[in-house]
Amino acid sequence: MFGIPPGExxxxxxxxxxxxxxxxxxxxxxxxxxxxxxVPILYELFRMLSVPEAIRMPLAIGxxxxxxxxxxxxxxxxxxxxxxxxxxxxxxxxxxxxxGVVAGSAVARxxxxxxxxxxxxxxxGASAIRLLFxxxxxxxxxxxxxxxxxxxxxxxxxVLSALMGIGGGQLSxxxxxxxxxxIHQSVATSSGLGVLISIPGAIGYIYAGWPKALEYPDVAVxxxxxxxxxxxxxxxxxxxxxxxxxxxFGVRLAHSLSKKKLEMAFGTFLMLxxxxxxxxxxx
Numbered sequence: 001m002f003g004i005p006p007g008e009x010x011x012x013x014x015x016x017x018x019x020x021x022x023x024x025x026x027x028x029x030x031x032x033x034x035x036x037x038x039v040p041i042l043y044e045l046f047r048m049l050s051v052p053e054a055i056r057m058p059l060a061i062g063x064x065x066x067x068x069x070x071x072x073x074x075x076x077x078x079x080x081x082x083x084x085x086x087x088x089x090x091x092x093x094x095x096x097x098x099x100g101v102v103a104g105s106a107v108a109r110x111x112x113x114x115x116x117x118x119x120x121x122x123x124x125g126a127s128a129i130r131l132l133f134x135x136x137x138x139x140x141x142x143x144x145x146x147x148x149x150x151x152x153x154x155x156x157x158x159v160l161s162a163l164m165g166i167g168g169g170q171l172s173x174x175x176x177x178x179x180x181x182x183i184h185q186s187v188a189t190s191s192g193l194g195v196l197i198s199i200p201g202a203i204g205y206i207y208a209g210w211p212k213a214l215e216y217p218d219v220a221v222x223x224x225x226x227x228x229x230x231x232x233x234x235x236x237x238x239x240x241x242x243x244x245x246x247x248x249f250g251v252r253l254a255h256s257l258s259k260k261k262l263e264m265a266f267g268t269f270l271m272l273x274x275x276x277x278x279x280x281x282x283x
Contacts, residue, residue: 007095020242023067026269027264028075028250029187034126035064035166036273039242042235043280049221054231055212057113060166062205062230065198068167070244074193078251082119084188085180087143090196091152097168097196100158105204107163108230117277119163124274127174131267134228135178142180148253155192162201167194170270185263187254205230 026037042060052236055114079085130138144150153175159170164249169190176186201260209230213222228232254262 002278011213014049016045016235016238018023019128020067020239021124021246022070023239024075024243024246025250025253028078028191028247028252029254029257031263032125035061035068035164036120036170036270037163038067038186038235038239039063039120040273042232042239044220045235046232049054049219051219052109052216053214054113055222055232057116057211058108058111058205058212058230059227059232061108061116061163062202062209063232063235064165065162065201065205066231066236067240067243068194068198069202071212071247072167072191074244075247075251076195077192078187079191081254082188082251084185084255085192086185086189087192088187089176091194092150093157093193094196096154096160097161097193098156098200100196101200102158102204104159104162105208106202107159109208110203111163114231114281116163116165117281119160120277121274121281123160123164123170123174124270124277126268127170128267128274130174130177131263132271138178139180140178143181144176157164158197161197162204165201166197167191168197173266183266190208202231222273240278 019038021038023035039057039060042063043056046056046059078086146152157168157171157175160171163171167190169187172190172193173183173186175187177183181189206229209222210228213227213229216222221232221234257265
């Protein structure tokens with residue numbers, strides 16, 4: 001397959017299967033779509049498949065958004081069943097988040113690969129610092145804003161999530177905890193945000209990547225039927241089923257952990273992701 005030794009193919013399949021399981025678990029535990037786990041794994045997969053550096057990162061991000069679709073839907077339904085989701089926030093964010101995802105997908109059509117990594121590092125780093133070292137006094141206000149500022153936050157979350165290949169969980173968790181919401185409610189509500197972001201995000205990356213893929217006709221893995229634009233069906237098929245299956249287990253784990261343990265676990269995870277992409281940028 002694509003000139004890769006059988007041993008490396010086996011390693012790719014195992015890595016993607018493990019990544020899918022971990023993605024689903026994290027989607028349930030942290031209310032994230034798991035993109036922060038899947039994107040680095042997909043990046044290495046596409047490197048082994050000789051995908052050019054110029055499109056490797058956006059291909060990983062677009063595929064991540066497609067993988068998040070079934071995972072976030074199952075995670076959201078599980079959190080919703082426990083009554084932990086603030087649906088009023090999701091309703092207020094629906095339109096601005098959608099507009100933000102469309103804008104972020106348009107930027108992805110022209111942005112250099114380094115931009116995606118920088119956004120990853122900045123957001124993951126800020127979230128990790130807040131969760132690992134923050135105190136209850138680190139708040140902007142006691143509740144979420146009521147006016148136009150709330151819609152502005154939704155727009156920003158949509159843009160950054162589209163550029164990171166995530167379901168918005170990292171960003172909305174950071175936002176909601178800064179505005180006095182408990183971590184369990186933040187996690188549950190963030191799982192719903194993944195549904196709002198992943199579907200238009202994946203469609204946007206298909207559109208953004210279509211002309212780019214045509215520039216590399218000799219790279220089979222980015223051509224139909226193996227991919228559409230910046231969405232790889234190889235990555236999706238190997239990761240999505242296990243990811244969707246593991247999400248409810250993560251939800252049960254999230255509701256069994258204390259507030260402090262959940263924050264420390266999420267913060268440590270994000271710091272590792274941040275360090276991974278710093279190494280990628282300068283390594």
